[in-house]
Structure formats: C-alpha cells, structure tokens
Amino acid sequence: MKKIEAIIRPGKFQTLRDRLSSIGIGGLTVTEAAGTGKQKGQTGVFRGTTFQVQLLPKVKVEIVADEHQLDEIIDLIIESCSTGDIGDGKIFISPIEQTIRIRTGERGENAVI
Amino acid sequence: MKKIEAIIRPGKFQTLRDRLSSIGIGGLTVTEAAGTGKQKGQTGVFRGTTFQVQLLPKVKVEIVADEHQLDEIIDLIIESCSTGDIGDGKIFISPIEQTIRIRTGERGENAVI
Amino acid sequence: MKKIEAIIRPGKFQTLRDRLSSIGIGGLTVTEAAGTGKQKGQTGVFRGTTFQVQLLPKVKVEIVADEHQLDEIIDLIIESCSTGDIGDGKIFISPIEQTIRIRTGERGENAVI
Ligand SMILES: Nc1ncnc2c1ncn2[C@@H]1O[C@H](COP(=O)(O)OP(=O)(O)OP(=O)(O)O)[C@@H](O)[C@H]1O
Ligand SMILES: Nc1ncnc2c1ncn2[C@@H]1O[C@H](COP(=O)(O)OP(=O)(O)OP(=O)(O)O)[C@@H](O)[C@H]1O
Ligand SMILES: Nc1ncnc2c1ncn2[C@@H]1O[C@H](COP(=O)(O)OP(=O)(O)OP(=O)(O)O)[C@@H](O)[C@H]1O
Ligand SMILES: [Mg+2]
Ligand SMILES: [Mg+2]
Ligand SMILES: [Mg+2]
Known part of the structure; x- marks a missing residue:
C-alpha cells in the first residue's frame, strides 16, 4: 500500500x-x-517595490491505494492538475504498512478500497 | 516508531x-x-434528484508512538470510533524513522513520549 | 528523500x-x-477548578528534501523554533519514495528542489 x-x-480538485x-x-x-515551491526566495517587483513570493493556498489530497494502481493514479493527477504554469504542484509517494476500516476491523487490501 | x-x-474525537x-x-x-470512502461514486436520490455523495467533514488524528503500543492504540481507536454505520473512518499505519523534541533536542523513544 | x-x-513559522x-x-x-504533547493528562488548577490541558493551536510544516540536507534542516528547525518552554514542538522524519513535479512530470531529486 502507498500513500499518494x-x-x-x-481549482483543480473537483476535476481530479x-x-x-x-x-x-x-x-x-x-x-x-x-x-x-522553488520560486520561494525569488523576488519580484510590483509597483516599484521588491516583494517576496508569498505562501499560496493549496489543497492537499491524500489517497491510500494498492501499489498496482500507483502509476495509473500518478498519471491521472498529472493529466488533471497540469496547467503548464509554475505552481501546478507536487506529488509525494510514501509507504503505508497497514490500513484498517474502523467499522468492520478489516485490514489490508480489503480495507483500502 | 510508527505514525497512526x-x-x-x-463527534468521536473527544472520546478518543x-x-x-x-x-x-x-x-x-x-x-x-x-x-x-468507497461510497463515493454511489449515487442517491433525494427529493427526486440524483446526487453524488459529497465530501464529508472528518478529523485527522495523528499519533506517533513506539511500535510496542501499536496494537493497543489501534484497538482503542476501533472501540472508540465505531458506530457500525458506514463512514466510521480509516486507520493508516506508516513508518517514522526519527522523532526529535525541539525544546531539548532529545531523539528516539525518549522524544516520542 | 525524506519528509521532515x-x-x-x-508564532515561529515566519522565522523558520x-x-x-x-x-x-x-x-x-x-x-x-x-x-x-506529554503534558496532556496533567491537570492544572485555575481559580479553584481542576482543568485538563487543552488542545493548543500549532502549525504543521512539511518539507520534502534530499537526505543529504536532513541534518542541516533539523538543526535549523531546532534553532529557529526553541524557546526553552514546554510546547516548543516535535519533528518527525519519514521516508518518501518518489517525488513528481506535476508541471513537468520530472521525478526524483530534480523534482524535490
Ligand atoms: N519540497 C517540498 N516539500 C514540501 N512541499 C512542497 C515542496 N515543493 C513544493 N511543495 C508544495 O507544493 C506546492 C506547489 O509547488 P510548486 O508546484 O510551486 O513546485 P515547484 O517545485 O516550484 O514547481 P514549479 O516550478 O512548477 O512551480 C507548494 O505550494 C508546496 O505546498
Ligand atoms: N483509500 C483512502 N485514502 C485516503 N483516505 C481515505 C481512504 N478511504 C477512506 N479515507 C478517508 O476516511 C474517511 C472515512 O472513510 P469511510 O469510513 O467512509 O471508509 P469506507 O472504506 O467507505 O468504509 P465504510 O464502508 O465503513 O464507510 C473518508 O472520508 C476519507 O477521508
Ligand atoms: N507523539 C506525538 N504524536 C503526534 N503529535 C505529537 C506527539 N507529541 C507531540 N505532538 C505534537 O507536537 C505538538 C507540540 O508538542 P510538545 O512540544 O508539547 O511535545 P512534548 O513532548 O510535550 O515536549 P515538551 O515537554 O517540550 O512540551 C503537540 O501539540 C502535538 O501537536
Ligand atoms: Mg513553484
Ligand atoms: Mg464510507
Ligand atoms: Mg508539551
């Protein structure tokens, strides 16, 4: 199991x-x-004043899925969330060792779905 | 160390x-x-109109603990947060490689507590 | 790659x-x-009434970085965020298996930066 x-x-959340x-x-x-992202630290000039790139509002979407769906999900995120402009976002993949459905106590692949 | x-x-947070x-x-x-959860994609009918299951407000609780407490904590979450109805929630377990207490610089098991 | x-x-976020x-x-x-943190469960007495330590507002900062920068970043967080009083916070380190920049599809170390 992986966390994506x-x-x-x-603005891209609903499409995704x-x-x-x-x-x-x-x-x-x-x-x-x-x-x-990496533009932080870059300065811009706006109406004659140098300014720092600010924190931008983002949405964090977490999906725990079986490993065999990983590539499909990554491709789909890239397709759904790209605009071509800087700031489209990042995807981080990390390991999930166990998943449990609280209602039933089910574990493993059956609990992920 | 694990993240639970x-x-x-x-409504179950205070009990937990x-x-x-x-x-x-x-x-x-x-x-x-x-x-x-898995009911997404399911449609319902409300006052004659088909609707999609919406995003539901949830609380994410993160507990970093020593591995020997893992099963006890999982059992306690299941007991505290089950209602038997769909939507009771999920538990995801992932590895934590290091924990540091900022005030003292302590690391490892002493920092988790 | 690691998540810090x-x-x-x-109040320490801007400095960090x-x-x-x-x-x-x-x-x-x-x-x-x-x-x-560990003061939860401790009780205090305020105007004659015993009270439980409440939830305190905190900021969660997540940085995904290459492993070779890990120690430098941890040291910098400790330096920037310590006051010496209880409640300064915690740092958790976890593995990140892959990073993808959505705009370009770049992966790995080039995508982290
Ligand atoms: N190394 C990182 N660690 C944690 N979060 C990150 C990291 N890089 C980016 N992010 C998060 O992803 C969001 C979007 O980043 P962004 O798309 O600007 O990345 P970038 O590397 O600057 O790529 P681009 O050049 O396409 O803008 C950021 O606002 C931040 O929330
Ligand atoms: N695969 C998943 N990845 C990430 N978050 C998930 C996943 N499944 C569930 N969640 C989170 O857990 C919350 C509760 O899920 P929920 O209890 O409805 O799971 P379920 O699998 O549909 O089980 P049930 O049939 O008991 O409803 C969701 O609102 C969502 O925030
Ligand atoms: N084991 C933990 N699991 C998850 N989050 C934690 C854990 N310990 C602390 N935190 C988070 O870190 C925040 C700050 O914790 P805090 O600095 O009070 O830790 P502490 O261990 O009590 O150290 P101190 O004695 O310096 O107060 C908490 O409000 C909580 O959000
Ligand atoms: Mg950027
Ligand atoms: Mg459900
Ligand atoms: Mg504390």
Whole structure:
C-alpha cells in the first residue's frame, strides 16, 4: 500500500476527484494547506517595490491505494492538475504498512478500497 | 516508531482523546479534513434528484508512538470510533524513522513520549 | 528523500521559513493543526477548578528534501523554533519514495528542489 499525496491548485480538485472516481478510486482525504515551491526566495517587483513570493493556498489530497494502481493514479493527477504554469504542484509517494476500516476491523487490501 | 493516522467522525474525537489519555498516550496532532470512502461514486436520490455523495467533514488524528503500543492504540481507536454505520473512518499505519523534541533536542523513544 | 514534519508554535513559522530560505530550501507545505504533547493528562488548577490541558493551536510544516540536507534542516528547525518552554514542538522524519513535479512530470531529486 502507498500513500499518494498531491499538493495541487484548489481549482483543480473537483476535476481530479471526478477523474479518480471514473477509474474506481473513491477513497481520499482532503486538507486545506498553503505552501511555496522553488520560486520561494525569488523576488519580484510590483509597483516599484521588491516583494517576496508569498505562501499560496493549496489543497492537499491524500489517497491510500494498492501499489498496482500507483502509476495509473500518478498519471491521472498529472493529466488533471497540469496547467503548464509554475505552481501546478507536487506529488509525494510514501509507504503505508497497514490500513484498517474502523467499522468492520478489516485490514489490508480489503480495507483500502 | 510508527505514525497512526486515523480519519474519524468529528463527534468521536473527544472520546478518543480521553481514552488515549487513560492509557498514557498524550501526544497527538489533530487536523480538520474532509473526505470520501468507497461510497463515493454511489449515487442517491433525494427529493427526486440524483446526487453524488459529497465530501464529508472528518478529523485527522495523528499519533506517533513506539511500535510496542501499536496494537493497543489501534484497538482503542476501533472501540472508540465505531458506530457500525458506514463512514466510521480509516486507520493508516506508516513508518517514522526519527522523532526529535525541539525544546531539548532529545531523539528516539525518549522524544516520542 | 525524506519528509521532515515539524509541529511548531504558530508564532515561529515566519522565522523558520526565512531561515530555510536562507539555506536554499524553498519548498514547504503548511497546515493549521492543534495538538497536545506529554503534558496532556496533567491537570492544572485555575481559580479553584481542576482543568485538563487543552488542545493548543500549532502549525504543521512539511518539507520534502534530499537526505543529504536532513541534518542541516533539523538543526535549523531546532534553532529557529526553541524557546526553552514546554510546547516548543516535535519533528518527525519519514521516508518518501518518489517525488513528481506535476508541471513537468520530472521525478526524483530534480523534482524535490
Ligand atoms: N519540497 C517540498 N516539500 C514540501 N512541499 C512542497 C515542496 N515543493 C513544493 N511543495 C508544495 O507544493 C506546492 C506547489 O509547488 P510548486 O508546484 O510551486 O513546485 P515547484 O517545485 O516550484 O514547481 P514549479 O516550478 O512548477 O512551480 C507548494 O505550494 C508546496 O505546498
Ligand atoms: N483509500 C483512502 N485514502 C485516503 N483516505 C481515505 C481512504 N478511504 C477512506 N479515507 C478517508 O476516511 C474517511 C472515512 O472513510 P469511510 O469510513 O467512509 O471508509 P469506507 O472504506 O467507505 O468504509 P465504510 O464502508 O465503513 O464507510 C473518508 O472520508 C476519507 O477521508
Ligand atoms: N507523539 C506525538 N504524536 C503526534 N503529535 C505529537 C506527539 N507529541 C507531540 N505532538 C505534537 O507536537 C505538538 C507540540 O508538542 P510538545 O512540544 O508539547 O511535545 P512534548 O513532548 O510535550 O515536549 P515538551 O515537554 O517540550 O512540551 C503537540 O501539540 C502535538 O501537536
Ligand atoms: Mg513553484
Ligand atoms: Mg464510507
Ligand atoms: Mg508539551
């Protein structure tokens, strides 16, 4: 099992969710976040004043899924969330050792779905 | 060390916290989240209109604990957060390689507590 | 690649961010959280009434970085976020198996930066 954590533009969430649903992925958790990528530290000039790139609002989407769906989900996030402009976001993959459905106590692959 | 991440009904948080406290687990982090489980994609009919299952408000509780407490904490979450109805939540277990207490610089098991 | 997750006092975030920026770390994600450490379960007495330590507002800062920067980042968080009083926060280190920049599809070390 893997956790796929995508930090995306808030405006892309609904599209991503619908696309995930269309490939049978229903389980996901969403959190409001803010962040900076590599443009942080870059300065810009606005009306004559130098300014620092600010924290931008982002949405964190977490999907725990079976390893065999990993590539499909990553591809779908890239397709759904790209605009080509800087700030489209990042995807981080990490290991999940166990999943438990609280209602039934089920564990493992049956609990992920 | 393990991270135990439980996505639960908001109304169950206080019970869970008190139960954790009663077994000596004080350290936890809470975040507001929203999500869907496997019922996403299911449609319902409400006043004659088909609707999609919406994002539901959930609370994410993260507990970093020593491995020997893992089963006890999982059991306690299941007991505290089950209602028997769909939507009771999920528990995800992942590895934590190091913990540091910022105030003292302590690391490892001493820092987790 | 590692995820460095720091749960800190909200008032320390700006200092931490500036210090990270000064060593070339721009990428980070911030979330509002709340929590308790080991003082939970401790009771205090306020105006004659016993009370439980409450959830305190904290900021969760997540930085995904290459392993060779890990110690430098941890040291910098300790320096930036310590006050010496209880409640300064915790740092948790966990493995990240892959990072992808959504805009370009880049993976690995090039995507982290
Ligand atoms: N190394 C990182 N660690 C943690 N979060 C990150 C990291 N890099 C980016 N993020 C998160 O992802 C969000 C989007 O990042 P962003 O798309 O700007 O990345 P980038 O590397 O600057 O790529 P681009 O050049 O396409 O803008 C950030 O606002 C932040 O929340
Ligand atoms: N695969 C998953 N990845 C990430 N988050 C998930 C996943 N499955 C569930 N969640 C989170 O857990 C919350 C509760 O899920 P839920 O209890 O409905 O799971 P379920 O598998 O549908 O079980 P049930 O049949 O008991 O409803 C969701 O709102 C979501 O935030
Ligand atoms: N074991 C833990 N699991 C998850 N989150 C934790 C844990 N311990 C602490 N935290 C988070 O870190 C925040 C700060 O914790 P805190 O600094 O009070 O830790 P502590 O161990 O009590 O150290 P101190 O004695 O310096 O107060 C908490 O509010 C909580 O959000
Ligand atoms: Mg960027
Ligand atoms: Mg469900
Ligand atoms: Mg404390």
